[in-house]
Amino acid sequence: MRKNIVAGNWKMNKTLPESVSLVKEIISLLNKENSLQAEVIVAPTYVSLYEVNKLLKGSKIKLSAQNSASEHSGAYTGEISAEMIKAVGCDYVILGHSERRAYYGERDAILTRKVEFALKNELEVIFCIGERLLEREKGEHFKVVEGQLKNTVFNLSENEFSNIIIAYEPIWAIGTGVTASSEQAQEMHAFIRKLITENYNTDVADNTTILYGGSCKPSNAVELFKNPDVDGGLIGGAALKAEDFVAIIKSF
Numbered sequence: 001m002r003k004n005i006v007a008g009n010w011k012m013n014k015t016l017p018e019s020v021s022l023v024k025e026i027i028s029l030l031n032k033e034n035s036l037q038a039e040v041i042v043a044p045t046y047v048s049l050y051e052v053n054k055l056l057k058g059s060k061i062k063l064s065a066q067n068s069a070s071e072h073s074g075a076y077t078g079e080i081s082a083e084m085i086k087a088v089g090c091d092y093v094i095l096g097h098s099e100r101r102a103y104y105g106e107r108d109a110i111l112t113r114k115v116e117f118a119l120k121n122e123l124e125v126i127f128c129i130g131e132r133l134l135e136r137e138k139g140e141h142f143k144v145v146e147g148q149l150k151n152t153v154f155n156l157s158e159n160e161f162s163n164i165i166i167a168y169e170p171i172w173a174i175g176t177g178v179t180a181s182s183e184q185a186q187e188m189h190a191f192i193r194k195l196i197t198e199n200y201n202t203d204v205a206d207n208t209t210i211l212y213g214g215s216c217k218p219s220n221a222v223e224l225f226k227n228p229d230v231d232g233g234l235i236g237g238a239a240l241k242a243e244d245f246v247a248i249i250k251s252f
């Protein structure tokens with residue numbers, strides 16, 4: 001179901017005690033709000049998921065992991081399975097983040113397996129796609145994004161795809177302070193929704209949540225979120241400060 005979402009990807013930041021205080025701060029700020037126009041998700045590191053989940057009980061915030069394994073279980077030292085993530089209290093998992101693609105060589109085939117295990121374990125997947133600066137400069141951004149979808153989540157059945165949230169994150173905007181303009185974001189989100197219509201149908205496209213990610217902050221969130229095809233944001237840096245994260249949530 002399409003919904004407004006603001007999700008905070010904490011990346012490799014915050015120790016366990018720091019994660020606990022950040023989430024307590026976010027909860028206390030959100031408790032002052034009468035109603036929220038967006039679902040709120042936080043994605044701490046694996047080691048903080050258990051404690052953060054306990055604190056989230058009874059709050060309006062949902063829990064996500066930042067990654068999950070491409071295998072079910074067994075001799076995969078250092079990996080964390082989708083089943084484990086679900087069991088610790090996550091409803092979501094972020095897959096395909098550009099940092100995973102760039103630094104850990106995660107390609108379409110691996111991502112397809114990761115998505116498969118996540119869905120089998122009843123996790124909703126925040127699936128990240130986006131082009132590099134050079135690709136945009138060459139005018140290849142639409143083709144790149146189309147390929148990233150066609151080789152992975154577009155092979156899912158309509159029913160499976162209903163558990164996919166797309167996060168469009170132009171790589172040149174991630175952690176750089178350079179945000180896509182409101183027009184650039186809307187243009188790409190509308191393109192992605194058109195591709196979903198072509199691959200599935202209008203109903204599926206209308207029901208898919210498409211988030212924007214890349215230097216989204218309190219000063220630009222209103223502009224970005226007012227677009228008809230931008231259903232919220234995947235937030236990195238600004239999610240590490242409770243006041244900024246809550247200000248972004250209140251931008252709807």
Ligand code: PEP
Nearest residue numbers: 174175213214215236237
């Ligand atoms: C991200 O990494 O998903 C992200 C959007 O980061 P930032 O907001 O810091 O650009």
